[in-house]
Amino acid sequence: MRTLHKGRQSEKSLFFKYYKWVLWFSFTLYFLTSFFITNKPLPLSKTRVSGSKSSLASRVLFESVNKTRHKSKPKNPAAFKDLKIFIYELPSEYNEDWLSNKRCSNHLFASEVAIHRALMNTYDLRTFDPYEADFFFVPVYVSCNFSTVNGFPAIGHARSLISSAIQLISSNYPFWNRTQGSDHIFVASHDYGACFHAMEDRAIDDGIPDFMKNSIILQTFGVNFKHPCQDVEHVVIPPYIPPESVRNTLEKSPLTGNRDIMVFFRGKMEVHPKNVSGKFYGKKVRTEIWRRYNGDQRFYLQRQRFAGYQSEIVRSVFCLCPLGWAPWSPRLVESVALGCVPVIIADGIQLPFPSAVKWSEISLTVAERDVGKLGRILEHVAKTNLSTIQKNLWDPAVSKALLFNDHMQEGDATWQVLESLYKKLDRSYKRSRVSSQ
Numbered sequence: 001m002r003t004l005h006k007g008r009q010s011e012k013s014l015f016f017k018y019y020k021w022v023l024w025f026s027f028t029l030y031f032l033t034s035f036f037i038t039n040k041p042l043p044l045s046k047t048r049v050s051g052s053k054s055s056l057a058s059r060v061l062f063e064s065v066n067k068t069r070h071k072s073k074p075k076n077p078a079a080f081k082d083l084k085i086f087i088y089e090l091p092s093e094y095n096e097d098w099l100s101n102k103r104c105s106n107h108l109f110a111s112e113v114a115i116h117r118a119l120m121n122t123y124d125l126r127t128f129d130p131y132e133a134d135f136f137f138v139p140v141y142v143s144c145n146f147s148t149v150n151g152f153p154a155i156g157h158a159r160s161l162i163s164s165a166i167q168l169i170s171s172n173y174p175f176w177n178r179t180q181g182s183d184h185i186f187v188a189s190h191d192y193g194a195c196f197h198a199m200e201d202r203a204i205d206d207g208i209p210d211f212m213k214n215s216i217i218l219q220t221f222g223v224n225f226k227h228p229c230q231d232v233e234h235v236v237i238p239p240y241i242p243p244e245s246v247r248n249t250l251e252k253s254p255l256t257g258n259r260d261i262m263v264f265f266r267g268k269m270e271v272h273p274k275n276v277s278g279k280f281y282g283k284k285v286r287t288e289i290w291r292r293y294n295g296d297q298r299f300y301l302q303r304q305r306f307a308g309y310q311s312e313i314v315r316s317v318f319c320l321c322p323l324g325w326a327p328w329s330p331r332l333v334e335s336v337a338l339g340c341v342p343v344i345i346a347d348g349i350q351l352p353f354p355s356a357v358k359w360s361e362i363s364l365t366v367a368e369r370d371v372g373k374l375g376r377i378l379e380h381v382a383k384t385n386l387s388t389i390q391k392n393l394w395d396p397a398v399s400k401a402l403l404f405n406d407h408m409q410e411g412d413a414t415w416q417v418l419e420s421l422y423k424k425l426d427r428s429y430k431r432s433r434v435s436s437q
């Protein structure tokens, strides 16, 4: 009896143990399955537009909202605490189609692509519920029409493309109309930002289109005086340089390696500058550099394009960053990232992320009119405070702040953008409603 009883008891407890395990297993299975079902990653506007454009688009827009309402969110950096950004899912003709040309995602204006990608991947910040969003990101790529003969992107279609995107979101969603777009974000990464023209006079004449004037523009263009092309709420962002290209270069020649070139510049330097409707490229500054220093032992000046020119930057002590049509240039980022002291020659330029990058400590500024004294100025710096500047410049945090990564990293360029946006939370419709209640 006793043994039997005992035997039954152990049998019972064995069954109980087994039963609990089965229960645990089924629950785990259940949760895993439901996780995968509800957390299907959203494709970036995979929809091809055909047939009735607006009805299809509106279905895409609303479906993507509702499908993912209760998405559980993986953890991400806590720095921006409760900041929420909604990213519109636009038909692919507004963005993804342009990526069929590889250059679209890695040329100097590609921050419009890079910021979109990075935001898509910031799980905690990105919200799929537009009602809880502080800001609305409108992903339109306008700098990727390389159909022109000279290979530079044509931006003539930028206004109509963005205008049509706004038409789409404002008729399908209530969010644009309730603030006239003031909590909406665009990237305008070419020469004169949202003025959408490479020539300053034309850019100023055309101005920022009315439909973008209330919004927040992330733009490479910035000057420290009043200018019609920045007369809008904006954040100055760096031009785009692919971070992997920088990594590849630094793998071959480290930041602190030998720098046998004293002063470097490669780029357009017209010997006989063309008068383009009353204007000269780079205000003739580059022509002056060429005339004055071509043949000077200390200067390595090249007028032709060369794919391996990052390997020249990393060999150089000073890298000239003169203005082109616009004051900013991709060289600003390339020289910083590759540890060559940027010599900025662009009067009145406003540089990106001044709170993260102490530009006066890592670069030199030479007035346009003083370009003829470059040799003497740089010689003096080389003898006095060059090593101090290099020490500041080679702090990894500096170059990090100017590079966009597909997955945002703490302190990188997307991070800096978000920090700037965080300071503009007073434009959030959601917040203004909460505080007035």
Ligand SMILES: *[C@@H]1O[C@H](CO)[C@@H](O)[C@H](O)[C@H]1NC(C)=O
Residues within 6 Å of the ligand: 062, 063, 065, 066
């Ligand atoms: C999606 O959700 C919104 C708000 O809850 C609702 O008004 C709308 O009808 C829904 N759309 C679809 C397609 O279910």
Ligand SMILES: *[C@@H]1O[C@H](CO)[C@@H](O)[C@H](O)[C@H]1NC(C)=O
Residues within 6 Å of the ligand: 145, 147, 148, 154, 155, 156, 157
């Ligand atoms: C691209 O630019 C060219 C030249 O400005 C223009 O004719 C063409 O319509 C543009 N393409 C698109 C798809 O906007």
Ligand SMILES: *[C@@H]1O[C@H](CO)[C@@H](O)[C@H](O)[C@H]1NC(C)=O
Residues within 6 Å of the ligand: 170, 171, 172, 173, 174, 177
């Ligand atoms: C927003 O305003 C425009 C212009 O007044 C109008 O055509 C559109 O229907 C409005 N959108 C919504 C969602 O009500």
Ligand SMILES: *[C@@H]1O[C@H](CO)[C@@H](O)[C@H](O)[C@H]1NC(C)=O
Residues within 6 Å of the ligand: 275, 276, 277, 278, 279
């Ligand atoms: C440049 O061309 C414009 C006409 O397009 C003319 O008025 C101006 O005088 C020229 N400037 C110079 C310095 O040649």
Ligand SMILES: *[C@@H]1O[C@H](CO)[C@@H](O)[C@H](O)[C@H]1NC(C)=O
Residues within 6 Å of the ligand: 360, 361, 362, 380, 381, 384, 385, 388, 389
């Ligand atoms: C280095 O010296 C130059 C020229 O004297 C000066 O303009 C610059 O501000 C100095 N930079 C630093 C970081 O000390």
